[in-house]
Amino acid sequence: MDCRPIALRVTELARISGIGKPAVSMALKGVANAPEKLELAGGKIVGILPETVQEFLLARGQSNLAKNSLIVLSTQTGGCGKTSSCINLAAAARRMTSRQSAIVLIDADSQASLSLQASGTAAGDDEPILLSWIEGKVKSVADLLTQVGENVWLIRSNLNNAFLDRAMGRPQLIKTAATKLVRELIDHFGAGTKILVDTPPQLSSIGQSFIVATAAMNQDEVGTLLVPIRLDDFGVKGAQIAISEANEVVNAFFNTSVKALCFVNGFDQRTKNSVRTLSAITRNPVLNDFLAPVAIRHSSEIARSIARRSSVFTDYKNATTIGADYMDLLLSALGCERDERTE
Ligand SMILES: Nc1ncnc2c1ncn2[C@@H]1O[C@H](COP(=O)(O)OP(=O)(O)OP(=O)(O)O)[C@@H](O)[C@H]1O
Ligand SMILES: [Mg+2]
Numbered sequence: 001m002d003c004r005p006i007a008l009r010v011t012e013l014a015r016i017s018g019i020g021k022p023a024v025s026m027a028l029k030g031v032a033n034a035p036e037k038l039e040l041a042g043g044k045i046v047g048i049l050p051e052t053v054q055e056f057l058l059a060r061g062q063s064n065l066a067k068n069s070l071i072v073l074s075t076q077t078g079g080c081g082k083t084s085s086c087i088n089l090a091a092a093a094r095r096m097t098s099r100q101s102a103i104v105l106i107d108a109d110s111q112a113s114l115s116l117q118a119s120g121t122a123a124g125d126d127e128p129i130l131l132s133w134i135e136g137k138v139k140s141v142a143d144l145l146t147q148v149g150e151n152v153w154l155i156r157s158n159l160n161n162a163f164l165d166r167a168m169g170r171p172q173l174i175k176t177a178a179t180k181l182v183r184e185l186i187d188h189f190g191a192g193t194k195i196l197v198d199t200p201p202q203l204s205s206i207g208q209s210f211i212v213a214t215a216a217m218n219q220d221e222v223g224t225l226l227v228p229i230r231l232d233d234f235g236v237k238g239a240q241i242a243i244s245e246a247n248e249v250v251n252a253f254f255n256t257s258v259k260a261l262c263f264v265n266g267f268d269q270r271t272k273n274s275v276r277t278l279s280a281i282t283r284n285p286v287l288n289d290f291l292a293p294v295a296i297r298h299s300s301e302i303a304r305s306i307a308r309r310s311s312v313f314t315d316y317k318n319a320t321t322i323g324a325d326y327m328d329l330l331l332s333a334l335g336c337e338r339d340e341r342t343e
Contacts, residue, residue, distance in 0.1 A: 007047025077238030091311030101192030
């Protein structure tokens, strides 16, 4: 994935921080002489580098941005935006958080679409994958990692991961397997590590294990299950089952509720179906409680970014609105709510 940090524009930082553009420019004047913090052209700020974005948002109370985080994309229905959200949230995170903190993408789907989009290829047959790790065949997590950007890493998948569920036959493994991997990745990379997981579109043991891992994150860390909702009745049903099942598995091991957010993917206000289904979601007693304040709009830029095997940010002139949606969704998933940001 071409995951160079594409510096934030002043208008973008103004929007996500809820502070006016002139105030952002004023606040950044203090760092204008440090070339490693800003991109300048003729004395004007044209780009704000990730470390400066994080520093700016932390100073305004968005402390969750610097925390270790696990975000798991999961739902029972296929083709609803798990993989595209995973990659674009990672790219948004690379623009908004310090490059000293690692971003790790985990492909837990044997279809390997995340691996293909992020690195151009699925894992080779001899390459260690999640299955090898679960089977105890990998000495260090470092052996699982492929670098795909500036401190952006990927655990690739291939069709052999179709045997993951068989390898995870014991219920105890659902409780421990993914949590152990997450802990080892955080130990390996250090503070501020962000892990994003793409799961298969079914009720898999590996998916459940990562959901349990969100609940096993420490108090000063973030763990979120993100459920994309496709805008049709079947998609709504899939999301409802995903949330109910996730709640059940977390409850079975920890006696608590799952920390989940569902979000509408592919929203188009011009179509009756989008509006009707969104209204059904807000009336759905399970989904409404978990509904994110952000929807990802329908955008042809998603297909274009898949074709060029990158994120929506790499052709940014076409991606302003959809990129903004992913940045907002990331902040929601990390618990940096809009209300706090605009205080
Ligand atoms: N917001 C969107 N606007 C337009 N097209 C979208 C959007 N989100 C996803 N798509 C398209 O929908 C298709 C499925 O998306 P994606 O692969 O992310 O779903 P998925 O849930 O990972 O699918 P699977 O269940 O097969 O793993 C892709 O071809 C993508 O281009
Ligand atoms: Mg997918």
